[in-house]
Amino acid sequence: MSSRTEQQIMQGWDPAAEPLLTITCPAYNQREYIAQTLDSFLAQQTDFPFEILVNDDASHDGTAGVIANYAARYPRLIRPVFHQQNQYQQGKYCFPALFNMARGRYIAYCDGDDYWCDPLKLQKQVDFLQAHPDYVITYHDAVVVDAQGEHGLQLGPQLRCNATNMDLLKGRRISTLTAVFRNVLHELPRELEQAPMLDLCWWSLLGAYGKGKYMPDIAPGGYRVHCGGVFSMRSNKRKIHMSLQTHMALANYYQHQGDQKLYEHYLVQVFGLALAAISPGQKLRALALMLRNVTFNLFKRLNFSATRG
Incomplete structure (x- = not known):
């Protein structure tokens, strides 16, 4: 004492x-x-x-x-x-x-x-x-x-x-x-x-x-x-899950605040943490799905621009 x-x-x-x-x-x-x-x-x-x-x-x-x-x-x-x-x-x-x-x-x-x-x-x-x-x-x-x-x-x-x-x-x-x-x-x-x-x-x-x-x-x-310890002795998987939940909450907060830059920043963090939390096979499927969605959105934007032109 x-x-x-x-x-x-x-x-x-x-x-x-x-x-x-x-x-x-x-x-x-x-x-x-x-x-x-x-x-x-x-x-x-x-x-x-x-x-x-x-x-x-x-x-x-x-x-x-x-x-x-x-x-x-x-x-x-x-x-x-x-x-x-x-x-x-x-x-x-x-x-x-x-x-x-x-x-x-x-x-x-x-x-x-x-x-x-x-x-x-x-x-x-x-x-x-x-x-x-x-x-x-x-x-x-x-x-x-x-x-x-x-x-x-x-x-x-x-x-x-x-x-x-x-x-x-x-x-x-x-x-x-x-x-x-x-x-x-x-x-x-x-x-x-x-x-x-x-x-x-x-x-x-x-x-x-x-x-x-x-x-x-x-x-x-x-x-x-x-x-x-509340956090220090959690398993790595649990720590990732806690971080994922927190970043998702922050993304929602900044979306409601109308701050697109911070909303996207935390979404990127969520994406990275989500990949870290899943198995290698699921990572490949997730990346393939992301690539498909990005390609679809890109063609959609290009088509929209061409139509307006």
């Missing part, structure tokens, strides 16, 4: 000020990891007030008890939310409800089994956002951690860079546990309500508000891979 007291953490803060940033942390059956996660929040050194909003989705392994103990020790910092029935299993996500409970101007996100390593992480990210109103999100890298230790960085070299508005709109991949962004996501469009990978939807929606800043000077966080 963190050795810092609540008074030590809040030293130098304006006691009358509202939190400038809210850390949002969903947790479920993560008793083995949640203490390290919360300790990494409490290790943050900032000159601004922040709060910690922890959502326990009816854990049955003692996770809620650990959260309650921390909340009792840090009552002015930690706001716990305890559910009696599991919301995820009922198809209900804790977002954007948790974002709407946040009092901060900025949101930091970290799952209950991941953790941060840089005590100045929040200070650096908020300082940047305060000074650059054209940016909506900041992020950095994370190391993949399992029972055997660390296994390299989560982001590839091509993703360790800034993101334009369009990069975000197109679902730019970001290490979710590292993100700090402006608190502007108050509603989830109907088309995205059942998307399994909500973080991808967040980045796309944030693209309407600004750009993304990659911050290489922040020490990588820890992205934990274990048998209880």
